[in-house]
Amino acid sequence: MAKINIKIEGIPYQVEEGLTVLEAAKLCGYEIPSLCAFNHGECSRGSCRVCLVEVKGARGLVASCVYPVNEGMEITISSPKASEARRASVELLLSNHNQNCQQCDKNGKCELLHVAYLTGAREGRYQGAKTPTTLDQLTPSIIRDTSKCILCGRCVERCKNAHGMGILGFENRGFRTIVAPAENRSFANSPCILCGQCVSVCPTGALMEKSEIDKVDAAFKAGKHVVVQTAPAVRAALGEEFGMPVGTPVTGKMVAALRRLGFKKVYDTNFAADVTIMEEGTELLERINNGGVLPMITSCSPGWINYAEYNYGDLLPHLSTCKSPQQMQGALLKDYYAAKKDIAPEDMFVVSVMPCTAKKYEKERPELRVNEIPDVDAVLTTRELARMIKRAGIVFHKLPDEEFDQDLMGEYTGAAVIFGVTGGVMEAALRTVYYVLTGTEHEAINFEAVRGLEGIREASLDINGMTVNVAIAHGMKNAKVLLDEIREGKSKYHFIEIMGCPGGCIAGGGQPLVRSCFMPYEDNDIQDTFRAKRAAALYSEDERQVLRQSHNNPQVKKLYDEYLIKPNSHKAHELLHTTYKAKEGYND
Numbered sequence: 246m247a248k249i250n251i252k253i254e255g256i257p258y259q260v261e262e263g264l265t266v267l268e269a270a271k272l273c274g275y276e277i278p279s280l281c282a283f284n285h286g287e288c289s290r291g292s293c294r295v296c297l298v299e300v301k302g303a304r305g306l307v308a309s310c311v312y313p314v315n316e317g318m319e320i321t322i323s324s325p326k327a328s329e330a331r332r333a334s335v336e337l338l339l340s341n342h343n344q345n346c347q348q349c350d351k352n353g354k355c356e357l358l359h360v361a362y363l364t365g366a367r368e369g370r371y372q373g374a375k376t377p378t379t380l381d382q383l384t385p386s387i388i389r390d391t392s393k394c395i396l397c398g399r400c401v402e403r404c405k406n407a408h409g410m411g412i413l414g415f416e417n418r419g420f421r422t423i424v425a426p427a428e429n430r431s432f433a434n435s436p437c438i439l440c441g442q443c444v445s446v447c448p449t450g451a452l453m454e455k456s457e458i459d460k461v462d463a464a465f466k467a468g469k470h471v472v473v474q475t476a477p478a479v480r481a482a483l484g485e486e487f488g489m490p491v492g493t494p495v496t497g498k499m500v501a502a503l504r505r506l507g508f509k510k511v512y513d514t515n516f517a518a519d520v521t522i523m524e525e526g527t528e529l530l531e532r533i534n535n536g537g538v539l540p541m542i543t544s545c546s547p548g549w550i551n552y553a554e555y556n557y558g559d560l561l562p563h564l565s566t567c568k569s570p571q572q573m574q575g576a577l578l579k580d581y582y583a584a585k586k587d588i589a590p591e592d593m594f595v596v597s598v599m600p601c602t603a604k605k606y607e608k609e610r611p612e613l614r615v616n617e618i619p620d621v622d623a624v625l626t627t628r629e630l631a632r633m634i635k636r637a638g639i640v641f642h643k644l645p646d647e648e649f650d651q652d653l654m655g656e657y658t659g660a661a662v663i664f665g666v667t668g669g670v671m672e673a674a675l676r677t678v679y680y681v682l683t684g685t686e687h688e689a690i691n692f693e694a695v696r697g698l699e700g701i702r703e704a705s706l707d708i709n710g711m712t713v714n715v716a717i718a719h720g721m722k723n724a725k726v727l728l729d730e731i732r733e734g735k736s737k738y739h740f741i742e743i744m745g746c747p748g749g750c751i752a753g754g755g756q757p758l759v760r761s762c763f764m765p766y767e768d769n770d771i772q773d774t775f776r777a778k779r780a781a782a783l784y785s786e787d788e789r790q791v792l793r794q795s796h797n798n799p800q801v802k803k804l805y806d807e808y809l810i811k812p813n814s815h816k817a818h819e820l821l822h823t824t825y826k827a828k829e830g831y832n833d
């Protein structure tokens with residue numbers, strides 16, 4: 246990109262052509278307050294007017310988030326006129342905002358409060374009627390509270406950009422405008438996949454996960470045997486909640502914190518991820534060898550499962566019947582672990598810490614119960630875990646690094662760790678499928694061909710004379726391309742990995758919020774930088790593991806030898822597999 250000369254506050258700078266004034270100013274070290282702008286133009290409607298500045302020669306103040314820089318431009322941020330206009334914009338937003346900030350779970354992360362502070366919007370100068378509000382708490386995953394919505398439209402854009410879906414849109418007109426699913430339905434009565442991408446971009450508390458912290462507290466108080474499992478992506482991002490740089494792996498400190506919170510056992514969902522590979526790899530080979538339905542598609546991501554059930558009911562036989570690792574871990578804890586430890590399953594309380602809001606919904610699926618007992622009792626997002634740690638007064642960075650509990654279900658391999666990133670399940674499966682077909686380990690261990698962050702990736706692998714064609718997609722917009730190929734009979738693949746969220750679980754809707762306004766320019770560039778850094782944290786943990794293939798996990802071998810007999814056995818099906826059904830999109 247060509248460089249151009251501009252002046253900000255009278256100081257000359259050279260910046261890249263094509264940037265907005267807001268971006269150029271941030272690169273030059275200035276913070277212009279902004280709200281509706283997010284992620285360098287991903288969502289910028291120029292609607293909130295919080296980012297107004299003066300540009301010499303322009304008529305009136307300009308919205309810096311949509312106004313491009315050009316040669317010789319002179320920008321003034323600090324003029325009384327611009328400062329007062331920004332303050333007035335924020336005060337107008339506050340005048341229609343539910344200000345029960347101390348009860349809001351976005352407290353400490355609210356961008357509206359941040360810009361109120363930056364602009365000095367302290368007094369309620371504008372008072373009057375408020376827009377009628379809706380509080381939607383019908384799904385187990387997401388709460389929508391329009392009394393806190395500032396109509397920035399980030400959620401609307403994110404749903405479209407990530408999934409090609411328009412679940413959220415602007416309803417009504419003028420003063421009565423709200424953001425909602427069509428006709429202000431509940432998410433529960435819409436084809437929302439509950440992935441939480443909208444939550445992750447909402448600048449206020451208008452969209453939040455439905456917290457289950459109280460449920461966990463109640464289980465502790467009731468004296469239940471409370472066991473926790475943590476998904477791989479959590480360790481790659483939890484540190485961000487405590488001021489650590491993006492991509493800092495915090496596995497040991499996370500385990501130490503969970504012990505101090507009172508969990509009887511701290512296990513890693515990775516054990517079940519290794520079991521998933523044994524089950525899914527066996528299912529794939531059986532389908533290939535016996536003329537089963539191909540391509541087979543992974544089933545770990547509940548957001549993706551929702552999307553399939555709403556939009557591709559005819560393709561459900563392509564989905565692996567394997568439960569997700571969260572549910573497998575829960576089912577094994579309440580059956581295998583409970584039997585070995587002589588605990589009644591109903592006295593157990595299984596908590597999952599997940600990067601995902603859809604996991605909260607997944608645990609409620611009636612199909613995911615064994616003998617009417619749910620596999621998992623409560624799901625906390627990474628953000629909720631951070632809130633519990635802070636509430637308890639635990640100083641995260643001072644914690645020692647501790648190990649997961651090692652008994653029965655404690656060991657895991659590097660293959661399981663990379664489940665948290667797009668392409669990881671595929672790579673883990675290929676490591677084991679290669680071994681099963683050749684009797685030897687893949688020499689390089691890594692399958693670089695399936696790594697990366699491109700929306701759709703494919704690879705062709707020659708394994709012992711068999712060509713295995715695979716593809717990976719993340720975000721439903723990308724998945725749709727592969728699914729339409731299957732529907733049209735044009736798919737050449739044997740195995741497809743689909744993850745609901747762009748980037749996979751590392752960027753799930755329950756992960757720490759990535760905030761343009763709180764981060765340096767480089768760290769949120771088109772969202773890929775932070776995804777790549779979190780992914781690198783998982784790949785590095787994989788590299789550090791002595792065992793890196795699921796079939797080499799000794800406790801998984803023992804589980805099969807002593808309990809399940811073999812992958813896809815009758816007992817394994819009873820505990821670890823599930824069914825799907827097509828669902829109506831708008832069902833009220």
Ligand code: FES
Nearest residue numbers: 280291293294310
């Ligand atoms: Fe620029 Fe909203 S108008 S941030």
